[in-house]
Amino acid sequence: MGWNQARAIIWAQWRTVRNYIPRSSLGGLVFSGLLMALWYGAFAFLAGLAGLLLSRPDDLPFVKKVLPDALLVCFLYWQIIPILMASMGSSLEMKKLLVYPVPHGQLFTLEVLLRISTGMEMFLLLIGAGIGLLLNPLIPFWAPLPLVFFAVFNLLCSAGVRDLLVRLLARKRVREIVVFLFVLAAALPQVMILTGGHEKIRRFFSGESSPFLPWTAAASLAQGEFSWISVAALIGWTAAAYFFGRWQFERGLIFDAGEAGARTTSLGRRSSPLEWFYRLPNAVLPNPLSALVEKELRFLTRSARFRLVFLMGFSFGLLIWAPLAFGQASSPNSLMSQNYLSFVSVYALLLLSDALFWNCFGFDRSAAQVYFLVPFKLSTVLIGKNLAALFFVFLEISAITLVCALLRLPITLIKILEAAAVTLVVTLFLLSIGNLSSVYNPRSVNPVKSFRTSAGGRMQAVLMLTFPLALIPVLLAFLARYAFDTEWAFFAVLLFGAMLGGFVYSLSMDSAVKAAEQRKEQIIATLSKGAGPIES
């Protein structure tokens, strides 16, 4: 039978993409295409630079110094960024493929190749580096080969981590703890480096002291320095990654998510302890708005993906920025330490943005049709969703402030007010952009999955282009405080920003409602369809 089935899966995915393109909006496609071209173009440029550097014989001493660190960064990016972005890239739709007689080896190979989707940026850089090494006359012709092994090691490792995470995250109530531990582990290197002892870490991770590590072994071989120890280390790590990946994959194939999910919930579902929280909107809002907000609160708190990013906002967010603000290398008067709370709050918005702003119909996609049938305006629906988003944003800031207070970080009342004001202004702009984006570029999302499947690069590109827009008024406020040296200037500019945000919000609401009416058939069709053999 050969590799017929693997080829059939790739062919079906190609047809799926080919069939989908003519039916999606041209504007959305062009926008996504431009974003991806910009993002990956930047990495292709960097790959070109790396190639140029590695091809010049004169720069070899410098290359020798930085290559192990560069490969370590490559490894960390490949393995950790997907966790930080809660985006695990494309993967096979096992539920749809397991009914067919496909040998597990073929499925595993495809799954490993799909891990390229989480590290495409690093893949480009390694290709650039490999070409550079090939062109360097002082480097032997076989030298780029270790980079291929290094890429394979990363793919296998990433596949194993993904399968392990998917299984752990299928267990309700356990998954938040698992993710919490994972993100803490992911942030650990930065915390350790910035809070001291980084020399020890540096000595461990790079240089001659640890030739057995995959990045140091690959770097040494890639420079043409042949040694059996490096060869054995690289092959050993790749083999270990293969066994880890394959072991996790096989366990994933016999894993029953329904069974794992039921194990912790079967103790009996009494009325939820959060019932009072869900009913809060009833106290202040009229129907149908209160019903809409209540539904959003219920839905989002039950969505594994939302719970994950919400938890990350006040745990991982705090941890990742704390060393920069209060670490050994920072000064108490630095911009970061002075505005720590605002930075963390804006970072939390970045994490929450996919669930609350950009794609507000995509999470509860089955309800999208109802929104066009109910006897009230679509603007009411959007306002309901936006109010729920606002509610969660302020809950997040409250959690961040509380954790800061518990950790005895230097946070004053004025800093809390500052963070709240900054977050409100940024949120207004994000809601404005998000309402339009939700209508023009709706995507179906599986709210049960904690990690996004879409390629990280596209999402990162969206965030990188839209976030600066929303941050402009806040940056101006910081600039005003710096120029006039008074808090009044800061709050005055923020107030102006809030008024501008309100105006932009009202304009975008009108446009979004009009567009939604015109595009309702497309929106419903996009949100109601499943995917091909590969989730992407």
Next chain:
Amino acid sequence: MDASPAISVQNLRKVYGAKAAVDGLDLQVPRGCFFGFLGPNGAGKTTTIRMLMGLAPPTSGTIELLGLPMPERALEVKQKIGLVPDESLLFDHLTGLEFTEFVGRMYGLSRPLARERARELLALFELDSEPRKLIGDYSKGMRKRAAMAAALIHRPELFLLDEPFEGVDAVGARLMKEILLEQVRRGATMFLTSHVLEVVERLCDRVAIIHDGKLVLSGTMSELRSGSETLEDVFVRVVGAERPTESLDWL
């Protein structure tokens, strides 16, 4: 023909948390038989089919399909099974032809052969009039017909049919029934779940009824019915469908 039963299930259990979705199921389906597997909603039919397909590992118990143990010989077993699944296993962004060809290739047919058979099957099921139409745009009945066409492409020995007639119009259903009966005549075995008891009564020669995960009745159609009882009467009697009616004044 092999003397082993097409499906042999012993003491099969599937537990979700504290609830047993399937609880000690024993089932023998002879080869060449049209077997109806009935039960009210939530009785454990779909869980049983998922276990037979290898999609959900049993908590305990053994499964043998076509004389081969599952999951040890899963690849060989799957090669001989035709599946009409619930709709979630279809690929919405493929056309009917592309999907059927894909399934054929997944069962090891060469691409030209899979394409040729896919064309013929779609013509048979009257799905060829709009070749560019995606499965996502199909009606419910058309989706079931597409799934049935795909299930036939590799001439399987055992069919697992999960509500195959759901949403299919009378003409389409008649065609499907004729094809399935023809497959039984050539020696294939049918394992059918359906809520349309008239269809089961007309097609199946053996029936089993599952309730709360347990097998409550099993036998040939003539053994099950006594006197003038229809299958519906038997079903209602066995699963105890008497429910207290509450008055809803506002209604």
